[in-house]
């Protein structure tokens with residue numbers, strides 16, 4: 646059982662949470678312009694790293710708020726918990742500045758300000774806009 | 780339904796009619812709750828038909844200020860309970876709260892709490908929703924109440940951590956429930972109506988061992 650530190654409620658059992666998959670996958674700016682292949686890559690293709698993974702969680706039976714978490718997929722160590730819409734804390738800040746109008750609210754529907762990379766090797770790009778992390 | 784006697788404060792004949800027509804979610808367990816309660820050790824009962832109102836308002840907004848004016852404050856963070864008199868407000872999330880008030884506060888019985896909250900929110904962003912039928916209330920009291928809850932709740936319920944006057948939305952017996960410590964040895968548990976029978980029976984089972992003398 647993981648003990649997950651909710652930013653609002655403190656440490657709680659994993660059973661109180663639901664998993665939201667990989668974080669930092671921005672919604673395409675113009676979905677209609679994507680090919681079926683690009684769209685399917687946005688919908689279905691996710692990283693599967695051995696090691697640190699940025700992922701989304703929601704405290705379903707507690708405060709019902711979403712947050713991001715860095716977790717080691719090997720050791721299950723939780724390295725960091727940070728708000729929706731902010732950058733990965735383990736990446737150097739020399740990239741593009743924060744571009745989204747990100748919200749830590751539960752109903753944020755903000756989207757990225759640029760189309761995501763759709764190449765198979767780099768999607769989702771780590772330099773993609775950080776505005777949409779849901 | 781005989782237990783749902785109308786409060787003396789609700790003089791309206793409609794109020795009595797409304798109450799008489801209601802069946803609480805754990806009504807069918809009333810006899811078992813009475814039989815399973817151990818006086819001076821741990822006792823359980825259902826407190827039916829409390830008035831509950833779901834509030835949503837952004838902290839610091841004008842709407843939140845006006846709602847706080849009606850309830851006697853809004854809680855600031857996880858665990859906190861605000862309120863005034865018989866109206867309590869439990870913290871559920873950064874912008875979400877649960878108002879708990881006596882049965883007579885409901886507008887179907889002539890109470891003005893919910894209309895007052897609705898007026899306070901006005902047309903602003905937020906929510907005032909009557910949730911009185913969403914959950915029922917169990918009252919678990921006695922020196923063994925904490926031990927009973929500890930069988931199915933992973934929060935630290937030790938009094939040095941869990942103080943009287945705090946409430947948490949969490950899991951009890953693997954179902955979502957709100958746990959409110961109302962006194963040193965008394966708890967209110969709010970399961971959703973559909974979970975009431977399950978949780979009631981689970982608590983009765985957890986209480987059973989205290990009917991026998993402790994094995995040294």
Ligand SMILES: [Zn+2]
Pocket residue numbers: 651652653654655704707708709710
């Ligand atoms: Zn939480």
